[in-house]
Amino acid sequence: MKILLIEDDVETANYIKKGLLQEGYTVDWVADGRDGVVQGASENYNLIITDRMLPALDGLSIVKSLRSAKIDIPILILTAVGGIDDRVQGLDAGADDYLVKPFSFAELSARCAALLRRPPLQSEVTQLVVRDLRMDLIRRVVTRGSDAIILQPREFQLLEYLMRNASRVVTKTMLLESVWDFHFDPKTNVVETHISRLRSKIDGPYETKLLHTIRGTGYVLSDD
CATH class of the missing domain: 1.10.10.10 (Winged helix-like DNA-binding domain superfamily/Winged helix DNA-binding domain)
Structure with a gap:
């Protein structure tokens, strides 16, 4: 399983990447929101984990851009912005899950596994x-x-x-x-x-x- 991690904090990114690699995932990491959109749209990922506050392009814009491009990869927003309205905004933008920092890696791992178990969305017939x-x-x-x-x-x-x-x-x-x-x-x-x-x-x-x-x-x- 291949995961794209979009996170600008190096320490947090290394912590998440190390844990995911130990669980057998392949992980690509980018620290810039605009690079994240390009990477997410051009590579075949099974899951995207993105921060919300990012340089160049914020996490909500990343989600909206990918969804408008008909990219249905599961997306988990991982952020310190954790108000109820903020979570609703993230899910309404098209994210599949929303986890607030500070977080337990065990919970992050469980949420990733749950998203990866979901069957792929079927394209609507037009x-x-x-x-x-x-x-x-x-x-x-x-x-x-x-x-x-x-x-x-x-x-x-x-x-x-x-x-x-x-x-x-x-x-x-x-x-x-x-x-x-x-x-x-x-x-x-x-x-x-x-x-x-x-x-x-x-x-x-x-x-x-x-x-x-x-x-x-x-x-x-x-x-x-």
Whole structure:
């Protein structure tokens, strides 16, 4: 496991680095906040430990910079700034843990181990694609090839569910529960009606059909 330590006090840095090395970690140390951001963004670390009061760039700015760059490495702020509001600021900035100096190395070690046990964060999906059908979940735009497809809100929800389950047969009950939040049979053809409208928009003018009805079972979105 590789740890980046950002600490400007030489004595404290040597104490932490020595203890972590004895526990089997690989440790890189930088004493400058700006160097810490560059190092954290350019190397593959499993954990970053940073002081808050640093030359060139403070610890909160380091955390914010790394998070804005979509770097999800666990970050522990280790600092003498220990008020409740200060801790809240650190966690709100994107830090995963906050430990106040003076500290016990045993506690620091335990917190590091806990952070390293956490599973990595999964990147949020922002685009769904089935063949040439594309859905942008951020802009809420649907296209097929170069053509924009205009959908009503419920049609968008329906297509999103089908695309998230592409190549998998989904039943009418699954659609009622997931798209309409119905946990009972409303005794209407609301699903069939919306499927028909959606099919006319995403398949109508195109040679390759994507939305298929599986008789007696449900529907599947697939280019097979």
